[in-house]
Amino acid sequence: MIPVNEPLLNGNEKKYLSECIDSGWISSEGPFVKQLEETFANVVGRKFGIAVANGSVALDAALEAIGISEGDEVILPTFTIISCAAPIVRAGAIPVVVDADPYTWNMCVDQIEQKITSRTKAILAVHIYGLPVDMDPILGLAAKYRLKVIEDAAEVIGQTYKGRPCGSFGDISTFSFYPNKHITTGEGGMIVTNNEQIANKCRELRNLSFIPPRRFIHEELGWNFRMTNLQAALGVAQLERLDEFIHIKRKVGNMYSELLADIKSLQLPLAKTDYAENIYWVYGVVLKDEVGFDAIEAMKLLSEKGIGSRPFFYPMHLQPIFKKKNLFSGEQYPVSERIAERGFYLPSGLALTENQIVEVANTVKSIFS
Ligand SMILES: *Cc1c(COP(=O)(O)O)cnc(C)c1O
Secondary structure (H helix, E strand, O other), X not given: OEOOOOOOOOOOHHHHHHXXXXXXOOOOOOHHHHHHHHHHHHHXXXXXXXXXXXXXXXXXXXXXXXXXXXXXXXXXXOOOOHHHXXXXXXXXXXXXXXXXXXOOOOEOHHHOHXXXXXXXXXXXXXXXXXXXXXXXXXXXXXXXXXXXXXXXXXXXXXXXXOOEEOOOOOOEEEEEOOOOOOXXXXXXXXXXXXXXXXXXXXXXXXXXXXXXXXXXXXXXXXXXXXOOHHHHHHHHHHHOOHHHHHHHHHHHHHHHHHHHOOOOOEEOOOOEOOOOEOOOOOEEEEEOOOOOOOHHHHHHHHHHOOEOOEEOOOOXXXXXXXXXXXXOOOOOOHHHHHHHHHEEEEOOOOOOOHHHHHHHHHHHHHHHO
């Protein structure tokens, strides 16, 4: 079986992990955590980095830190992971969604303004599958209506938008270091910001809101979202190779695009937009209308031939949990609905070999030609 993702862990990972074990520093108090926070913030062009347990809780803390609360509306793409909408709902705020662009699969920025009301507090911009969302219109609207901007950059570690690092836009940005992301800590995440007050708030929130001078007396409710030194040790080793990893991802993506170019019934990812070159977090494909079956069927056929794959995201406005909460009732977003049904991604991990890519491409061809 060719797995849908396998990470590359053959740099300094073992060495730094051994240092943790030899020194006894395994908790979040260890030195690799600070080192990862500082180097990562530097790489994405931010002043402060706050390491957390994963990319989902990074969003919980980020939203609370910038003041999203009961009754606020937050605009986000419907085509994304539940991690984006869940913290909005948990905060008692209201997720307001827009459809996706049929080619970049990112949120349709020209649908945002019509969704802004007097209760709108923030826009949550999410970069999807390796191409950044068009940030300038979002930042323009945020300035015009005095909105906060949260940037979920989990899928674009090492990517740039018009030459500026993804993760450097808006009030606060979040990342995930899950093993299928461009760098991994097993489980892990990062919040970055230039605002010292927001950074301090995030640090408090991730650490049960312990505050000096007297431990165990609390003015606020936080969480334990801390990252361990073991995770951070992996992260420091992985970050050393970010440029190389981006290069590998682009090579994988370009190779697939060349090998699959002749299959007329498949929509392939864009190699680039006006503002970025794809870094192919995953290599997604969408079945064109002439194909008489959907992504689930295609993935079954691939699996029977030993190829792992995953379906595209399932839109937020169709989620059963949100229907139960009377959110999005009667709303339709045709592009997201279509790509959720007809989109899936091929093995895209960093450990993929050229032979495996050729095998995947030949199998895909045998199914679609
Ligand atoms: C992976 C991902 C997350 C969640 O990260 P975890 O570390 O898995 O919790 C959040 N947002 C986006 C866009 C992601 O791709």
